[in-house]
Amino acid sequence: MATTEAEEAAKRVQYPLDSSSYKLLNEIGAGVSAVVYKALCIPMNSTAVAIKSIDLDRSRLDLDDVRREAKTLSLLSHPNILKAHCSFTVDRRLWVVMPFMAAGSLQSIISHSFPNGLIEPCIAVVLKDSLNALSYLHAQGHLHRDIKAGNILVDSNGQVKLADFGVSASIYESTCSSLKFTDVAGTPYWMAPEVIHSHTGYSFKADIWSFGITALELAHGRPPLSHLPPSKSMMLKITKRFRFSDFDKYRKGNGKKFSKAFKDMVASCLDQDPSKRPTADKLLKHPFFKNCKGSECLVKNVLQGLPSVEKRYKESKVCSVHEDGEKGGDNDGDGDDDDPSVQGKQRRISGWNFNEEGLELEPVFPNDEVKEVRFGGETVVQQTGEHVVNREGMLATLNVLKGSLEQELWQVKFLVSTIQGEETHHQVQVVGGDHSEEQEISRLRAELENERRKNTQLELQLHTCKLHLSSLSTSK
């Protein structure tokens, strides 16, 4: 029987809202702008809790949004949704106090003990529980917007809960019309195409795409393209400059076999067209979830013998320190940006197709011809078809270049006229005849000649630049 809001509130125990009531034990995880601790709540019989401490200066979260979201989420209640006990600020940090989920996130489990992914029956348990949470969330008008294994937590008894509503949003509070969002939220590898190209707007189906990517993550041990850095530059790479060599690295896979039902279920989530992706409710009825086992499957095959979340986190930190030491100073993580041997392999990608056979995403390359143009010392990818790559960006760069060339031209002209003026002045003086002055005059003449040559070159460059601009504007 469903409990009423009042009954729920009465059952809820109020956790203390001051940091001194909590004893921090160990770090158990860290995200982009947060650290997660295992802690004890002293006034509550030292109950174990997890505290996510978010650095508000580094986070994209706005405190008012967090408060509003926390209020809305406090009204949600579902066995597969992890609800925070409370949250409060400590200096410039937001502390979110949550139930401690002893096995940590699926991401921390697979990265430590299942680098090639989980077995299919366990994937089904995790996905079905997460889908139950998602279906409830969507029915309440909420988008999660950050579905991934790192946000699916497991308790010691195999209970699965969807967590981290940091970027979640209520469709009813959206200021956008037609129940669509346009802000880019979430984590790049899991983001739906319509979220990346956010001008088209996105809605519930963006969560379904991320759910499909999470299924691949649980199956392969990592999401597609995770060998690329998760930054904006990665977004550029996957949409415009993804390399064949990188794709080949990813294609190798791990030789695991998956059922037809699983591949079909994932394929339906990863349809390029959001309207063709199933709703969470419909997905729950997919044959893949028909004979799904219970949490005991996770206890037996995943949790048994698994080191504690704090131990796993400690080990992962040691490993990453070693790896960083070995890698050296590579800025974006892929290490070969400046390698001329790979520059020729760059090609733009217009979308992604799910390859059911290989259980992976495959890039879709546009048919039209792509040519590389060298301009201002940079290689610009130019396309002859209808989707010209980042035309606005290129026009902006050319305009800046044109501006700076005009300025330089003006400076050279000024210099030339100044020197010409000095030359006349010197000619007047030379009447008296002085050897050192003659030398000075020929030096100035040489300088003047030099500046004239430069001037001609700049005028030529400016002319080329103008031609480029007008050809781009007319083709637009």
Ligand SMILES: Nc1ncnc2c1ncn2[C@@H]1O[C@H](COP(=O)(O)OP(=O)(O)OP(=O)(O)O)[C@@H](O)[C@H]1O
């Ligand atoms: N309530 C919890 N109980 C137990 N472990 C937790 C809990 N919350 C988080 N963790 C652990 O801390 C790790 C980091 O959590 P966090 O939510 O900061 O990471 P993330 O979701 O991977 O990163 P981000 O949200 O910044 O993208 C998780 O992977 C998980 O192992």
